[in-house]
């Protein structure tokens with residue numbers, strides 16, 4: 001029985017991998033484009049899907065994001081993209097920029113710092129399209145603001161959560177992951193296929209086994225509790241503050257761009273982290289104002305300040321509030337356990353439609 005089960009798992013993951021290497025084909029099979037979106041499609045370019053994969057309820061991979069970024073640039077004016085850094089396994093942390101690049105106001109939207117929370121990537125991608133569609137309908141907000149998006153901060157971790165060890169590109173990456181798996185043999189990962197699958201599917205960290213959102217160099221880092229103390233699929237805060245390249249790429253981006261506000265998406269729980277006990281009164285007031293905007297659209301609950309864990313906080317939010325003085329909110333979308341089912345993307349989108357346009361209005365003082 002055990003042997004048969006293992007083969008089933010291998011066959012399944014092979015199918016998933018095939019879909020990953022054929023995003024174009026997959027995109028053509030799934031029909032989601034509206035008539036108006038098709039009207040702008042450039043027929044001479046054959047390299048990307050004809051539909052936005054972020055509009056589907058399929059598992060959203062790094063490859064689908066790459067295809068969709070190209071499609072956004074084809075369909076809309078003034079969309080640029082680059083990479084703010086490359087991961088250990090050779091993936092890009094893509095940045096998409098829209099709006100007025102010379103504007104005085106600038107905001108950042110990020111998703112998938114935590115690998116298994118990858119449903120936040122199509123959410124952020126939908127927010128790009130939302131702003132561009134509003135502009136096409138006559139909204140002038142993008143004349144006065146620049147919006148930067150990093151929809152997948154942790155693409156190596158996403159690959160592990162979605163496809164396991166075979167989701168990785170390099171042999172040395174697979175070896176690195178195998179070493180982490182082997183180091184937790186006390187959990188019975190070798191003997192029990194279900195536990196092994198759980199360990200990888202629940203992957204939250206980067207390929208080094210570090211939780212990027214526990215790795216930011218706040219004053220609290222030395223005292224931050226660490227329930228793992230060595231590379232693992234979740235929670236490990238790293239060997240030193242800011243040790244991880246993904247952490248450093250976000251730090252460099254924020255230091256270069258001097259954002260007025262940051263919107264940071266995680267799963268799950270339908271709650272909003274907004275406060276930080278080390279933030280100034282001014283930053284805290286702006287955190288709260290943005291949280292109220294998110295709550296008004298989504299119905300999500302605000303986490304009480306006494307429960308926000310900010311005393312020794314080492315997350316992106318803590319660093320922004322405490323060390324940078326940049327107003328921000330962390331929004332936990334979806335319900336159940338991560339990775340939340342792909343089918344939740346529609347309800348998540350219904351809740352979060354209009355959030356970013358209203359955050360933009362708030363930052364512009366309108």
Ligand SMILES: [Zn+2]
Pocket residue numbers: 114117213266267
């Ligand atoms: Zn998270």
